[in-house]
Amino acid sequence: MKNTAKIHQHFLLNTYPYRGKVFTRARGNYLIDDSGQEYLDLMTNYGVSIFGYSEQSLLNALKRQIDLLPTLHCSFANDVRAEVAKQLVKRAGGKLKKVYFGNSGAEAVEAALKFALLSSGRSKIISMKGAFHGKTLAALSVTNSSKYRSGLEKQLVPVSFAQFNDIESLRAVANEEVAAVIIEPIQGETGIIVPDQHYLQDVAKICHQFSILLIADEIQSGTGRTGRFLAVHHYGIEPDIVCLGKGIGGGMPSGYVLLSTAVADKISRAMQTSTFGGNPVTCAGTHAVLRLLTDEQLATISELGSYFMEKLKTIQSDNIIEVRGKGLMIGIEVSVDRDQVLKELQQEHIIACPAGESVVRFLPPYTITKAEIDRIVQVVEKIIGA
Numbered sequence: 001m002k003n004t005a006k007i008h009q010h011f012l013l014n015t016y017p018y019r020g021k022v023f024t025r026a027r028g029n030y031l032i033d034d035s036g037q038e039y040l041d042l043m044t045n046y047g048v049s050i051f052g053y054s055e056q057s058l059l060n061a062l063k064r065q066i067d068l069l070p071t072l073h074c075s076f077a078n079d080v081r082a083e084v085a086k087q088l089v090k091r092a093g094g095k096l097k098k099v100y101f102g103n104s105g106a107e108a109v110e111a112a113l114k115f116a117l118l119s120s121g122r123s124k125i126i127s128m129k130g131a132f133h134g135k136t137l138a139a140l141s142v143t144n145s146s147k148y149r150s151g152l153e154k155q156l157v158p159v160s161f162a163q164f165n166d167i168e169s170l171r172a173v174a175n176e177e178v179a180a181v182i183i184e185p186i187q188g189e190t191g192i193i194v195p196d197q198h199y200l201q202d203v204a205k206i207c208h209q210f211s212i213l214l215i216a217d218e219i220q221s222g223t224g225r226t227g228r229f230l231a232v233h234h235y236g237i238e239p240d241i242v243c244l245g246k247g248i249g250g251g252m253p254s255g256y257v258l259l260s261t262a263v264a265d266k267i268s269r270a271m272q273t274s275t276f277g278g279n280p281v282t283c284a285g286t287h288a289v290l291r292l293l294t295d296e297q298l299a300t301i302s303e304l305g306s307y308f309m310e311k312l313k314t315i316q317s318d319n320i321i322e323v324r325g326k327g328l329m330i331g332i333e334v335s336v337d338r339d340q341v342l343k344e345l346q347q348e349h350i351i352a353c354p355a356g357e358s359v360v361r362f363l364p365p366y367t368i369t370k371a372e373i374d375r376i377v378q379v380v381e382k383i384i385g386a
């Protein structure tokens with residue numbers, strides 16, 4: 001096992017930055033490296049491990065389902081999957097009445113775009129500047145990052161990009177030819193950008209005016225991350241399509257699309273399927289996650305998020321441009337070398353992740369404690385304070 005790092009770097013396709021650690025176990029909110037050292041995990045695999053690593057009800061649900069029936073194609077019915085679909089519809093509310101089960105965020109975005117194009121009969125799509133929706137070809141087409149699109153521009157689906165949080169910019173490109181506007185209610189990858197309170201409502205109004213479908217990509221902001229089941233619940237809007245991923249599968253690969261009846265009714269059989277989509281183990285994970293995400297838990301996420309952000313804002317430092325976020329989706333924009341900050345946090349046994357060019361992103365588990373937050377703030381202050 002000693003050579004894990006070397007083997008990893010030699011045999012894995014080199015598309016990920018290597019963060020210089022080998023983790024072999026985890027406990028609670030901590031990853032444990034190959035020498036037994038614990039690291040407080042605020043990256044949570046980019047927002048997947050929302051209840052840390054030791055939530056027994058979740059782990060038991062997964063283990064039980066592996067014994068009962070680990071995989072079953074969606075052309076048969078399964079008790080856990082059917083129940084999960086029913087509960088997802090109930091929790092999402094609004095117009096969302098049907099569920100499509102896929103295996104990753106990008107796959108959910110692909111399906112959502114197909115559903116919008118097929119059901120509307122229109123051909124144009126609007127996304128946002130700074131948007132991140134994944135790296136498969138259609139998802140990449142609505143992702144607005146030259147870093148990821150470079151070399152593929154000609155192969156991507158044509159998309160108009162409006163300025164995020166600028167309603168006039170959307171108004172300028174919205175018309176009756178547009179099938180869908182796809183939007184992250186809070187932009188994650190580009191730097192935890194929270195829009196103005198009325199912005200998303202205005203987006204919904206423009207969509208309504210031109211009968212454009214509104215797709216909310218809640219892969220990062222959903223599943224309780226911001227203190228509500230969906231981030232759009234803060235803003236009182238009802239998207240036609242919602243994408244979920246990351247934490248929704250209880251740690252198992254997942255990417256779900258929730259859609260309105262009006263959209264669902266126009267999707268014909270076999271247009272979108274997936275061998276592994278809706279496999280009972282992932283669904284058991286989702287079932288456990290939904291059970292854990294009570295109103296009290298959502299209130300705790302909001303409270304912990306406010307506590308965390310308030311504490312970070314007390315740090316007096318010219319190196320901090322802004323602390324921002326919602327719930328436990330938090331970013332610190334820094335004027336110093338961001339990657340160096342991440343490195344120093346890691347040396348202090350705190351794992352965070354990057355966003356944009358200059359943001360340190362925290363996506364902590366919902367099980368984080370105030371004592372752990374206090375320690376993180378102390379370490380952040382030591383690294384970038386004054």
Ligand SMILES: Cc1ncc(COP(=O)(O)O)c(C=O)c1O
Nearest residue numbers: 104105106132133134217219220
């Ligand atoms: C908002 C959003 N959409 C889509 C994706 C893509 O998800 P995946 O990496 O599971 O394909 C991500 C991943 O970070 C995301 O944050």
